[in-house]
Amino acid sequence: MKKPHLLILLLLASGATTAAAQSHAGARKSSPKEKGTSTKGKSKQLPAYGPVTAARTGEGQSDAPPVYVGKVKLEKPVLVYYEEAPPGKAVQQLIMAEKHLGLLKTLDLEHLMSRREVFVDGLGNLALPGSDLAKYRLLGTSAVAEDARRPAGDGRSFYSRLKVPASGILYVVRESAEEYRHFVKGPQKKGSFLDFQSNGLPGVDSVRAVYTLRKMDSAERGAGSGETIR
Numbered sequence: 001m002k003k004p005h006l007l008i009l010l011l012l013a014s015g016a017t018t019a020a021a022q023s024h025a026g027a028r029k030s031s032p033k034e035k036g037t038s039t040k041g042k043s044k045q046l047p048a049y050g051p052v053t054a055a056r057t058g059e060g061q062s063d064a065p066p067v068y069v070g071k072v073k074l075e076k077p078v079l080v081y082y083e084e085a086p087p088g089k090a091v092q093q094l095i096m097a098e099k100h101l102g103l104l105k106t107l108d109l110e111h112l113m114s115r116r117e118v119f120v121d122g123l124g125n126l127a128l129p130g131s132d133l134a135k136y137r138l139l140g141t142s143a144v145a146e147d148a149r150r151p152a153g154d155g156r157s158f159y160s161r162l163k164v165p166a167s168g169i170l171y172v173v174r175e176s177a178e179e180y181r182h183f184v185k186g187p188q189k190k191g192s193f194l195d196f197q198s199n200g201l202p203g204v205d206s207v208r209a210v211y212t213l214r215k216m217d218s219a220e221r222g223a224g225s226g227e228t229i230r
Helices: 004-037 098-105 107-114
Strands: 068-075 078-082 091-097 119-121 138-139 158-162 168-177 184-185 192-194 204-213
Touching: 078 098, 091 098, 091 184, 107 168
Parallel strands: 119 204
Antiparallel strands: 068 168, 078 091, 078 158, 091 119, 138 204, 168 204, 184 192
């Protein structure tokens, strides 16, 4: 009688152990599914980037237009002492390659100024960005013009060749035309003077002024002259 009772007890213990193992395994298998369910449907959060803006710094700089300085190399550059055909009185100092002097015969001053081959002689005394402001300045190319003047071919104007730096590089600055529009022929055609009642560039708002880089010694600084950088 003891053996049948012992066998029944062993079978019951074995069944309980199997059920517990299956229940534990089922609980482990459901764990990844529950983890996946916890993140399902949630949107991925992206970092927020604001706009990048550039602002001028310094007092009074917010309304000041930027100064653009470029470089140009002209083949045999010349300074043209241009005189407008009568009845006009306007005069201007133009910069161009010698091979373009023929334009003076066919174009008036306003149309000459619209040509990409034609520049004006700069009037300013400017600092070159990135240079030593106390030693180097951008000055008009008339400072490096030869003394000899030759007829320009239009019957009125003359030109001088420029003794440009060995690199051949001249500097171009976009400027308002206001400082350039009032030059007229002087009395008895000698020189020029400013007449603020006249406007030699009525259809021109800005000009491309050409400068040469000059190294100033201590005596010349502020005097508007110096050694051309070669």
